[in-house]
Amino acid sequence: MLLMKYIGLKTEYEIEFSNLTKNIVQVKGDVPAKTHGFTLSRPGKNDGWDYSEFTTIYRELDGVIQFSNDGSVYVPPEPAPEPEPYVPTLEEVKECKVSEMNAAQQAVIQSGIDVTLTDGTIEHFTLTDHDQTSLMGLQTQVAQGAESIPWHTSDATEHCKYYSNADMLLIVTAAMQYVTFHVTYFRDLRIYINDMEDKGSVEAVTYGIIIPEEYRSEVLKDLYAAMGV
Numbered sequence: 001m002l003l004m005k006y007i008g009l010k011t012e013y014e015i016e017f018s019n020l021t022k023n024i025v026q027v028k029g030d031v032p033a034k035t036h037g038f039t040l041s042r043p044g045k046n047d048g049w050d051y052s053e054f055t056t057i058y059r060e061l062d063g064v065i066q067f068s069n070d071g072s073v074y075v076p077p078e079p080a081p082e083p084e085p086y087v088p089t090l091e092e093v094k095e096c097k098v099s100e101m102n103a104a105q106q107a108v109i110q111s112g113i114d115v116t117l118t119d120g121t122i123e124h125f126t127l128t129d130h131d132q133t134s135l136m137g138l139q140t141q142v143a144q145g146a147e148s149i150p151w152h153t154s155d156a157t158e159h160c161k162y163y164s165n166a167d168m169l170l171i172v173t174a175a176m177q178y179v180t181f182h183v184t185y186f187r188d189l190r191i192y193i194n195d196m197e198d199k200g201s202v203e204a205v206t207y208g209i210i211i212p213e214e215y216r217s218e219v220l221k222d223l224y225a226a227m228g229v
Contacts, residue, residue, distance in 0.1 A: 001014055001015070001016065001043065002014075002015055002016070002017050002040045002041065002042060002043075003015075003040065003041045003042070003043060004017070004027060004029075004031065004038050004039070004040055005038060005039050005041075006034050006036040006037070006038050007036045007037045007038060007039065007052050008036055009034075009036065013029055013030065013031045014029055014030075015027045015028060015029035015031055016028040016029060017040060020066065023068050023069050023070045023072065024058050024066055024067070024068050024072070025051065025054055025066070025067050026064060026065070026066045026067075027064070027065045027066075027067070028063060028064045029063070030063075031065060033057050033060055033065050035055045035056065035057060036055065037051060037052035037053060037054055037055045038051050038052070038054065038067075039051065039052070051067070051069075053069040054067035054068065054069045055067070055069070056068045056069070056070075056071050056072065056073065057073070058072060058073055058074050059073070059074035088199075090197075090198070090199055090202070093199045093202050093203065094193055094194055094196070094202055097193055097202050097203065097205055098190050098193055098194070101186060101189055101190065101193070101205065101207055102186065102190075104207035105182050105183075105185070105186040105207065108182055108207065109127050109178070109179055109182050109183075110126060110127055110128050110129075111126065111127075112124055112125050112126035112127045112131070113125055113127065113174055113175060113178050115170055115171050115174045115175075116170070117163075117167045117170060117171075118164065118166050118167055118170070125171060125175060127175055127178065127179060131175075132175070132179060134151075135171070135172050135175050135176070136172075136176075138151065138168060138172060139172050141168070142165055142168050142169050142172060145165060146165060147164060147165050148162040148163075148164070149162060149163050149164075149165065149168040150162055150163075151163055151168065151171070180219075180223070181223050184217060184219045184220050184223060185211070185220060185223075187217070188211050188215055188216055188217050188220050189205070189207075189209075189211055191215055192205075192211050192212065192215040193205055195215070210229060
């Protein structure tokens, strides 16, 4: 701790003092900011260390005054300019849209289908990768004429059950047709997207849009025709 006294004034202030640079010093304590210059002494001493040239208030902070002896004052730095927002290229927009459409295709497939069975009831069947693999395996049992083929619905609270050969044929056929359509549709949609020439057209694409005829494969043309598109 040191005692500070402004030049020409009698009041002494208890302060903490530090030299920041050869031209800037710092005083910390309950001190009014004045431009008289000052002296410093140790308690009980009459040192009178001379800081009379530090007459410019360089900067005031909370409980802190900084003085300069060369007339300099603190100038806050210019704020850093805001970075320009990144503008993706057309190819990047296409890549993002293709990824989005692929995720949509997978979600649509895995959500599954409703199948009307031979007795008129409707059951829902999910088509995860595991489901698809299992159904493909059951085609063999259908072809062999098995009459009690075990399978389960998408309802996890339901027990596994047997389906007749005719019903399993309906399930497998509907599932394979559904998967085939969406796999074919996505492949043609990807080609359509990659041939677009502006970002607006790419960004406007949603899963399920009708693909223009010139971008339809022969398979999709037939599938669309069967759907009346």
